[in-house]
Structure formats: C-alpha cells, structure tokens
Amino acid sequence: MRLFDSHCHLDFPAFDADRDDVVARARRAGVERILVPGTEPSTWARTRDVATRYGLEFALGVHPWFLNEIGDLADQLDGAWGVGECGLDRKGDLDEQLAVLRPQLELAADLGLPVVLHCVGRHAELLAELARFSRMPGVLHSYSGPVELVSKYADLGLSFGFGGAVTWPEARKVHARVRAVPQDRLLLESDGPDQARQGRRGGRSEPADIAEIAACIQGLRAA
Ligand SMILES: [Zn+2]
Incomplete structure (x- = not known):
C-alpha cells in the first residue's frame, strides 16, 4: 500500500534525536510521501531543509499559534507544495489571526498554490x-x-485530513466526520508529533502511524 502523510511537523525538535529512524520507519510502513507544513518565518528554513534532505514535500506559512508578519513569504515559496499551515483557532485574538490569514489566502490564490489550513x-x-x-x-x-x-x-476544492484521533473508540464526533467526507477528499495525517493513537495518549505521533490510521478509517467507513 502506498500511503501519504499529509501533515507531519517533521522539522520540530521532537524529531531531532531520531529523525533518520522516523523516516526509515515511515518508508517500511509504505508511507511514500510526507508533507511538512511550516509554522513561522523563523523556522521556514528548517522546514525546507528537513523536507529537502529526505525528499519530502513542504509548505510555508504562519500558523495561528505562532502569529507573525508573513514577510517575504512570496519569495520563499519556490519549490513548496503550498501555503501553510495557516488558519484560525479559538485560542487567541480573532482579528489578529485574520490579519495574518488574509494575505496568505491571497498569496495562495495569486500563485495558484494549495493551502494547508488549521481551524479549531x-x-x-x-x-x-x-x-x-x-x-x-x-x-x-x-x-x-x-x-x-x-x-x-x-x-471550494478542499480535502479533509484525519489523524490518530480516529483510533480512539470514544471519539464519536471524529468518526461521524470521517464518514461524512467524500472518499476522494479524505487524506491521512500523523499530525506528528502531537496526535497520539489509541493507547498512546501523551506519546509522540509519527508518519509510520499512517498505516494504522488508514486501516481504522477503512473500518469506520465500511461499518
Ligand atoms: Zn500542524
């Protein structure tokens, strides 16, 4: 099975100690593509470097938890899959988040690039x-x-990513969402390092988890 991890912060320090092993485990698990989203200007170079080192895809943007000016984002996007991670979160000031999200959406539209959106x-x-x-x-x-x-x-042309939360039996709302999304708009993600699977609460998530998440989603949609 050829799998795509559509969201893993593989550049985060949580992977510094064993990044080579994480990528090797992903490959053994059949994960052929990993998209590494960016979070803020000060770490864009790191995002790009990690993705390039392992032949992975990356996006660059400003995450609503790390609000910042988008600066020279337009010039940094060479070789990027898209713009992001950007979006809105209930945590923090809405107007401040909108002021950072808007130029990123406009840039994506102008350049014809897809977006990686975060919304809570x-x-x-x-x-x-x-x-x-x-x-x-x-x-x-x-x-x-x-x-x-x-x-x-x-x-609008958006797809929907789902991660380790689907493996929790009590996550009924997540399961309902998984069933509501059209098959061709459903994407898998580890959301590494932060979205643990069943039995691993508090543990790190990584791209190799995708195989179990895929099996779980298949089961949910067949039920
Ligand atoms: Zn993220």
Missing part, C-alpha cells in the same frame, strides 16, 4: 473568509468542524 472552533469565521474566493484548493488538516460544513469546504 472558528469554522464560521474561516468559511466567511474563504467565501471571498471562488476556489481555495488544499487540505483542512485534522478536520474538527461540523459534518454540515463538509460540503461547503468541499465545494
């Missing part, structure tokens, strides 16, 4: 922003919004 608890606000564009292809990672909004995001 602010889906109405995110959809209102996206409504300014006729299309905004990319991925909404670790989708945590209502199932009713799936078609609205899908109409």
Whole structure:
C-alpha cells in the first residue's frame, strides 16, 4: 500500500534525536510521501531543509499559534507544495489571526498554490473568509468542524485530513466526520508529533502511524 502523510511537523525538535529512524520507519510502513507544513518565518528554513534532505514535500506559512508578519513569504515559496499551515483557532485574538490569514489566502490564490489550513472552533469565521474566493484548493488538516460544513469546504476544492484521533473508540464526533467526507477528499495525517493513537495518549505521533490510521478509517467507513 502506498500511503501519504499529509501533515507531519517533521522539522520540530521532537524529531531531532531520531529523525533518520522516523523516516526509515515511515518508508517500511509504505508511507511514500510526507508533507511538512511550516509554522513561522523563523523556522521556514528548517522546514525546507528537513523536507529537502529526505525528499519530502513542504509548505510555508504562519500558523495561528505562532502569529507573525508573513514577510517575504512570496519569495520563499519556490519549490513548496503550498501555503501553510495557516488558519484560525479559538485560542487567541480573532482579528489578529485574520490579519495574518488574509494575505496568505491571497498569496495562495495569486500563485495558484494549495493551502494547508488549521481551524479549531472558528469554522464560521474561516468559511466567511474563504467565501471571498471562488476556489481555495488544499487540505483542512485534522478536520474538527461540523459534518454540515463538509460540503461547503468541499465545494471550494478542499480535502479533509484525519489523524490518530480516529483510533480512539470514544471519539464519536471524529468518526461521524470521517464518514461524512467524500472518499476522494479524505487524506491521512500523523499530525506528528502531537496526535497520539489509541493507547498512546501523551506519546509522540509519527508518519509510520499512517498505516494504522488508514486501516481504522477503512473500518469506520465500511461499518
Ligand atoms: Zn500542524
């Protein structure tokens, strides 16, 4: 099976000690592609370097937890898969987050690049922003919004990422979302290092987890 980890912060210090082994385990597990999203200007070079070293894809952007000016992002995107990770989070000031998200969406639209979106608890606000564009292809990672909004995001060209949370039996809302997403818009992600699988709460997640996440999603959708 050929697998794609659509969201892993492989450049984070959590992987410094054993990054070679993490990538080797991913390859043995059939994970052929890994997308490494960026988080803030001060670490873009690190994101690019790690992805390039292992022949992986990367995106560059400013994450809502690490608010910053987007600076020369347009000039940095050479070779990048897309723009991101960017988006909105219930944590923090909405207007400040919007001021950083807007230029990133505009840049993605201008350059014809996909976006890697993060959204926690602010889906109405995110959809209102996206409504300014006729299309905004990319991925909404670790989708945590209502199932009713799936078609609205899908109409914009977005896919939906799901990670280790799907393996938790009590995660009924996550399971409902997995079932609501069209098959051709469903992406797997480890969300490494932060989204542990069942029985590993607090542990690190990594791309090799994708095989178990894929099997779990297959089971959920067949049920
Ligand atoms: Zn992320």
